[in-house]
Amino acid sequence: MEEHQGPQSDKWCDFHEAYGHDTDNCNSLMREIITKIKAGEGERRIEQWMYAPITFHTIPNWRLSEEAVVISAVIANKSVTRIYTDTGSEADILYMHCFRDYLFSVKDKLPYTNLKIAGITRESMRAVGKVKLDVTLGTHPLVRTEIVDFTVLDGISRFNALFGRRTLRKFGAITSTPHAELQFPTPNGIVVVHSEYVGSARERSVVYEAQENFVRGGPSR
Template identity: 60%
Template sequence: MVAIKMPVVISAEIANKFISRIYTDTGSEADIIYWHCLRTSLRHIHDRARRTNLKVSGLTGTPVNAMGRIRLEVVMGTFPLLRTETIDFTILEGTSRFNVLFGRIALEKFGAITSTAHAEIRFSTPNGVATIHS
């Protein structure tokens, strides 16, 4: 029997707003927030973005100019198993069915272990180990 590996897509609180459709990608160097998410869900803080000359390359290898960078507080888990970290996101314009991508840097900050076989993410908190199911 072969286990079907599912992408791990979670929800978290970003800048005091509940954000769904966060794709966790252990192979990505970038932590990305898409402009459509800032413009709609996080419009109260989108003016904190800083300009950048950064280019991001995806699977196709075609570089995309980033719109900017923004540092945001992220809370993962549910009470009492919560953990808060500050993440520097690269802002990308474009179409995506996801709002945010947590790459290696964000996942490492949380000390998160992602299991595609179990479609979950685990990380330690001051009150124990939290599990978020995809």
């Protein structure tokens, strides 16, 4: 580079921020990219199965659901039921009454935080902490595991956890309220997770109330 640097050259390298050669022909940049990929810092590799089409079949009107899509999953090797899927939430929530049941080896991972989570009503709740846990959805051979960054809240809820937009994006999942199910791709095919929530009219009103008060994942202002 030093031999070719200077205003006389018309070839600019963005990596070195100097003249001498084109960015596309920069060997130093190529080595840096390869190093980061090997270290796991590069973009996640896109596999062909990730492009598998997700379709929801036509069903008669009398079978269409208006219930919230509530599912089960394995979180940090523990089976967790009553997980509310909320495409309007920016945060992924694990409630303290569920988190307390984990072993100390999991609970010790929880660093405390001053983060506040704001709801749609603009009321905020202080989080206990944040923790990264593996989430497994589906059953063998149609199964996926992803790492989710949960915010732990010590609040009252009929649900144990909430999967927001970030978790759904990681799995490439699409929820359908009318079909009462969630679908996402795996290397072996599409997983269909059926909603476990079927309740009385009184119980449904609790879900609707929860939809208005559930967190939306932003710091309070």
